[in-house]
């Protein structure tokens with residue numbers, strides 16, 4: 001069963017097609033990797049899916065509902081949550097308050113929200129930092145805070161935009177384990193990631209974008225053995 | 240080591256626990272003040288202070304918490320002032336009914352402002368908010384039949400406040416205004432406290448910190464910005480009505496002018512934006528400052544040293560020009576505070592005290 005269907009989605013900025021006729025489906029409970037060189041249109045596709053942009057053409061179907069034209073807050077309420085490539089902490093609020101803002105998506109009670117938020121902070125092992133200001137955190141913890149905050153909105157589909165960007169080896173490993181843990185809880189994920197080893201390890205399927213178009217799609221093995229992918233993407237990033 | 244930049248925001252537990260007691264003591268002192276001090280000028284100063292706090296708290300909700308820097312709050316202040324005064328003067332409707340009408344008018348203005356301005360972000364929002372208030376001021380100037388135009392409205396008499404035929408108070412002294420002002424201060428602080436400790440407060444602050452992040456976490460931006468503006472407009476309108484009845488005269492520049500809008504913002508910027516006590520601190524700085532400058536305190540101080548005689552040529556020159564320079568001096572002091580205390584006086588003091596604590600441990 002597909003939880004998300006992308007049907008012939010195009011997004012134009014003036015004359016530039018940041019996404020051109022992209023189609024694929026994401027199976028319920030799976031992890032879909034999304035890779036491609038810088039400027040391939042990965043973030044733009046996330047923006048089209050989550051309501052930040054309305055696709056110029058095509059359709060986004062989530063749990064059978066057409067999402068085109070819905071505002072991001074509606075999209076979140078319907079069970080889709082995203083992180084930002086460039087993290088967006090609510091800087092002058094505490095770590096706990098940041099996650100509570102996410103939790104308040106599902107409850108009106110501050111007490112309930114505080115409980116959900118503490119739970120999620122424990123999941124990312126940041127409960128010890130609950131009272132700190134979000135703006136003062138180092139990058140590794142900002143990324144984890146972002147994860148805790150979206151998890152607190154109780155999503156069914158999570159879109160992670162380069163959550164390992166700028167992290168060191170052990171921090172990345174922590175995020176990988178977190179992603180696998182989220183999967184074990186039945187939450188579907190789309191993951192944009194540059195590191196091939198990581199994306200091979202966590203993805204059930206991978207979509208490759210180049211210059212806005214879908215180059216290919218398949219299991220990690222199929223994708224790495226695809227000559228076009230090697231030429232267009234692997235060749236570039238390994239040179 | 241990078242961690243030290245992340246401040247522990249709940250680190251002032253000792254201060255917190257003393258807060259209710261301090262608040263009660265201050266309130267008791269303020270309640271007794273008119274029985275101890277009868278000088279009309281002292282009461283007048285306190286009433287001006289209250290008015291300033293009420294205005295600051297009102298703006299703080301939409302500007303400080305929700306981060307929407309309206310520089311057009313004169314619109315709501317003027318809406319309250321004009322509605323209450325017009326109802327009292329033209330239709331003989333007592334001000335304690337008039338204030339409700341004033342609040343209703345302010346909400347209508349807020350809905351118009353919201354529908355125009357909240358499509359815009361950052362500096363565009365600021366400019367649009369100024370524009371709406373200016374339109375209101377110019378309309379009031381020109382709708383002479385309704386508003387008396389530039390001549391303004393003078394309150395001839397305020398009917399005494401009666402409940403069930405019994406006279407509670409007449410308004411022959413400043414004392415009733417003192418207590419009404421104090422009551423409104425408490426009201427605005429309580430409203431701010433309730434907002435801060437509710438879902439609304441969390442959502443307002445999230446919008447202030449990062450609109451896009453807030454949007455993606457399920458927050459309806461337009462709805463919440465409008466709620467913040469409406470609450471703020473209601474309270475600002477109360478401040479306007481209070482001002483009008485207390486002073487007894489209004490005209491378009493004094494209640495709808497751009498300087499009122501700027502004044503309201505400054506109270507919060509000076510004290511500390513988005514904090515409950517910021518507007519209180521800001522008012523404690525600004526009201527005495529502007530009163531001192533208005534009464535030409537600098538010239539008086541120079542004469543007091545005996546260096547210059549007030550009757551000499553230089554003395555007369557100083558007296559005249561320092562009186563006119565008060566807006567300039569005020570402006571320079573405000574700029575100095577903004578430059579050196581970006582989080583306001585309150586934020587500055589907090590920073591000093593947390594640094595000290597850090598050094599000790």
Ligand SMILES: Nc1ncnc2c1ncn2[C@@H]1O[C@H](COP(=O)(O)OP(=O)(O)O)[C@@H](O)[C@H]1O
Pocket residue numbers: 013016018036037038039040041042043044045
């Ligand atoms: N808001 C925008 N306006 C104009 N061009 C944009 C906008 N957003 C993205 N683009 C362009 O679309 C292309 C794809 O960008 P993006 O989706 O960020 O790529 P990726 O995330 O794969 O690195 C780039 O050429 C980028 O410059």
Ligand SMILES: [Mg+2]
Pocket residue numbers: 042043044085
């Ligand atoms: Mg990107």
